Amino acid sequence: MAPASSSARSAAPAEPVPATRPRNRRQLIVEAAGRVFSERGYHTASMEEVAAQVGISAAALYRHFPNKYALFAECADVMVDGLVEALDEVPPGASLTDVLTALTRITVAHRASGGVYRWEARYLNREDRRRLRVKFGRLVERVEEAVRREHPLPDERLRAVAALGAIGSITMHHTSIAQRRAEELLVAAALGVAASDPAAVPPEAHPVELPARPVPRTRRAEILAASVPLFARNGFASVTNGQIAQAVGLTPSALYRHYPGKIDILAAACLQAAALLSQGVERNLQGVSGPRAAVVALASTYVAYSFEHTELNSVAEAELGGLPDALRRPVVLAQREHIAVWEQQLRQARPELGPRQTRVLVHAGFGVVVEAGRALRWRDTPEHRETVTALVLGALGV
Numbered sequence: 465m466a467p468a469s470s471s472a473r474s475a476a477p478a479e480p481v482p483a484t485r486p487r488n489r490r491q492l493i494v495e496a497a498g499r500v501f502s503e504r505g506y507h508t509a510s511m512e513e514v515a516a517q518v519g520i521s522a523a524a525l526y527r528h529f530p531n532k533y534a535l536f537a538e539c540a541d542v543m544v545d546g547l548v549e550a551l552d553e554v555p556p557g558a559s560l561t562d563v564l565t566a567l568t569r570i571t572v573a574h575r576a577s578g579g580v581y582r583w584e585a586r587y588l589n590r591e592d593r594r595r596l597r598v599k600f601g602r603l604v605e606r607v608e609e610a611v612r613r614e615h616p617l618p619d620e621r622l623r624a625v626a627a628l629g630a631i632g633s634i635t636m637h638h639t640s641i642a643q644r645r646a647e648e649l650l651v652a653a654a655l656g657v658a659a660s661d662p663a664a665v666p667p668e669a670h671p672v673e674l675p676a677r678p679v680p681r682t683r684r685a686e687i688l689a690a691s692v693p694l695f696a697r698n699g700f701a702s703v704t705n706g707q708i709a710q711a712v713g714l715t716p717s718a719l720y721r722h723y724p725g726k727i728d729i730l731a732a733a734c735l736q737a738a739a740l741l742s743q744g745v746e747r748n749l750q751g752v753s754g755p756r757a758a759v760v761a762l763a764s765t766y767v768a769y770s771f772e773h774t775e776l777n778s779v780a781e782a783e784l785g786g787l788p789d790a791l792r793r794p795v796v797l798a799q800r801e802h803i804a805v806w807e808q809q810l811r812q813a814r815p816e817l818g819p820r821q822t823r824v825l826v827h828a829g830f831g832v833v834v835e836a837g838r839a840l841r842w843r844d845t846p847e848h849r850e851t852v853t854a855l856v857l858g859a860l861g862v
Contacts, residue, residue: 490528492518498539498577502635505786506536506587507701537592539580544599546570551606560610564654567603568631568647575646578635582782582834586699604628611658619662619851626836626855627654633831639823649821653828653859660858662851668757669853672768675743677776678736684722686712688736691729696775700730700783730783731791737780738798741769745805755812756862762806763829763856764849770833771844771852781834803827813862829856 496517500509511532515525529535550566571578585596608624615623630653634646641649680686690711694703705716705726723729748765752758770777784795806826811817817825836852 489518489520493520493525493528493535494538494542495577497535498542498574498580501536501539501584502577502579503785505701505783506532506584507699508786511535536580536584537588539577540585540588540592540596541599543570543574543578543581544596544603546574547603548599551603554606558610560607560614560658561651561655563607563610564627564631564651564658565647567607567628568650568654571631572634572643572646572650575634578632582632582636607658615659617661622662622836622839622851623658623660623855625839626832626852626859627657629831629833629835630654630657630828630859631831632835633827633829634824636831637823637827639820639827641820641824645821646824649824650828652861653825656858656861657832657855658858660854662854664854665850666760666854666857668754668760669764669850670748670761672744672761672764672849673747674765674768674772675740675747677740677773683712683714687714687719687722688729688732692733692775692779695730695733695779695783700726700779700786727787727791730779731787731795733776734780734784734787734792734795735798737773737776738795738802740773740776741766741802742798744769745802749805755809758809759806759813759860759862760853760857762809763860764853766830767833767849767853767856770837771842771849774837774842774844810860810862814860825860828859832856832859 493514497509497514500513500517503509504513509532511525512522514535515522518525525535529538547567547570550570551563554562554566581596585593588596604621604624607627608621611624611627612620617623631650634650678685680689687708691703691708694707694711703726705719708726708729709716709719719726723732744765745762748761749758752761780795784792787795803823803826806829807819807822810826811819811822814822832855833852836855840848840852
């Protein structure tokens with residue numbers, strides 16, 4: 465038999481080249497997991513979803529991480545370690561602007577996975593939470609030192625924490641904005657918080673009137689009222705129907721006569737939170753003249769609502785992502801309507817802002833409330849409400 469010609473040999477199918485595993489696969493896994501945990505929540509997210517994001521099988525994922533918790537714990541460390549490293553590169557005694565810019569750059573770059581820290585870190589075990597608090601404590605101390613040096617006003621630590629809340633807010637929404645512009649806005653907002661006098665009450669401020677939380681007069685309302693503290697304390701996924709039933713003196717099977725399932729109780733809680741906030745805004749904007757006064761009223765109302773309905777608000781914020789689309793949609797629409805009111809008034813007060821810039825700043829104000837409220841342990845006093853309102857207005861630049 466004659467030997468094959470060179471042209472015939474070249475036309476033969478090439479031997480398959482073995483796929484090479486990326487050297488940074490573990491990093492890719494952690495980044496993908498951070499996005500999934502932030503979007504879906506720790507309990508709702510699955511290892512299969514993370515594997516699909518990376519383009520590997522679940523079995524391959526388990527070769528890197530033995531279980532979902534191990535992956536989650538590493539996600540919780542990655543961003544804070546990046547923030548600590550970024551600050552370590554900033555010289556001692558650097559300006560507050562330089563300190564905040566370094567933190568903002570990392571936060572914006574990792575905004576898709578940063579939501580892990582706002583709500584989901586509560587699912588870490590005690591030791592991992594302690595380590596995370598120590599690392600965040602280093603960040604706060606560094607910011608506090610710069611705040612004290614440049615703005616020697618009361619409550620330096622609170623202003624430092626609130627400034628970090630303004631920066632971290634970018635991880636909690638999906639507003640499309642260029643990275644550089646987002647960094648500029650967030651640094652300006654954080655600087656505004658740091659420079660705010662917590663004791664300064666705006667002349668436009670007036671007492672806030674909030675609708676009272678409905679008194680439970682039906683069994684359905686009693687179930688909702690009993691469920692919210694359980695969800696807030698333990699997380700929705702950890703609460704059982706038996707615990708809810710016990711709180712209202714029912715058998716677990718009797719719950720189904722009032723709610724099809726536990727998820728429907730959560731949806732009712734989220735809708736109640738949105739309704740209370742909407743009613744509060746409508747009431748406190750009545751008779752307000754001028755966009756600045758309207759922004760002050762909005763800030764005062766949101767702060768008062770957050771302090772007065774802390775458990776309900778935290779459940780609505782932390783657990784919304786776990787609702788199925790059909791149940792989440794009306795809550796999201798209510799939230800968008802609320803934010804639209806803020807955007808309209810803030811743009812009139814600051815006409816140089818575009819729509820996306822305005823939205824980023826509104827969320828920065830919300831981030832200030834979350835972190836300042838936590839730092840104050842949500843102790844509801846008139847002084848705390850005034851202080852946090854002043855910090856929100858600092859973030860908004862009005």
